[in-house]
Amino acid sequence: MSKHIAIDSIAQLHRNLGLGKPLHPLISVFKQSELHVTAEVGTEVDLNLYIIALKDCANCQFGYGHNIYDFEEGMLAFMAPGQTFRVDKMELSADDVGWSIAFHPRLLKGMDLALTISRFSFFQYDISEALHCSQREIDILGEIATNIASETHQNMDRHTKKVLNANLELLLSYCTRFYDRQFMLRSPQNRELIDRFDAFLNQYYNDGTMLEYGIPSVQICGKELGLSPYYLSDLLKQETGKSALDHIHLFLIDRAKRQMLGTKDSITKIASDLGFEYPQHFSKLFKAKMGISPRQYRTTH
Known part of the structure; x- marks a missing residue:
């Protein structure tokens, strides 16, 4: 019988991914090569965080609903609180270059993004509808992810929350543009x-x-x-x-x-x-x- 766990915080996510203590309680940026998944294969996970994940790993499989999907190079996937996924296979190496941003809904409290995040409907897309990014798009998004990661390394002050939200909103706006490009190409x-x-x-x-x-x-x-x-x-x-x-x-x-x-x-x-x-x-x-x-x-x- 498969196990079932809920991930309600960044700290819980870090523990289940084999990462160290998070630098910020409400947001984390981590590289694919850093993961050491502790959950058993087949474990179903109820996620209560937002996830933005650029996957560049030919040996990664995730179960979503009743289907299993292989992550292809340059695929950007999104998940929102309340969704469930299942990890079916995870073989990572130091050469994997993907990254993920995880953030708690509380990070948005009192900010404009709390009111507008529902407009970014790709958080509700199926994994099979992920964004296929060009190298230029990967570079643009990667630079913003690096800015967010850099901010989490700073001592928190009255500007931290605003800076993090501004970078998240910028990243999501670029994703909207890139999805428009994908729709047009198709x-x-x-x-x-x-x-x-x-x-x-x-x-x-x-x-x-x-x-x-x-x-x-x-x-x-x-x-x-x-x-x-x-x-x-x-x-x-x-x-x-x-x-x-x-x-x-x-x-x-x-x-x-x-x-x-x-x-x-x-x-x-x-x-x-x-x-x-x-x-x-x-x-x-x-x-x-x-x-x-x-x-x-x-x-x-």
């Missing part, structure tokens, strides 16, 4: 995913799946496409300017318009056919997207 594949998304929504209603599960959620659509909900939404924003939820809503509106103009079905029946439990919820969504009510739309078209 645009042809992304268009295929959008086509699959549209096909799935049509099938969802045409084969009666809606009758069992109701209006399709972003989670359901992401699972069908093999993507995390946040990655799917960010991909769609990059390609279409609209989120996954917007995409679903527009699909519902388009389907409703066809039914309103092509049949004499009541608004209540149309709402029910789309999966709305209450017709007023459908009417509210329709008016928000179209600027007029369903009845007004029907009478003016």
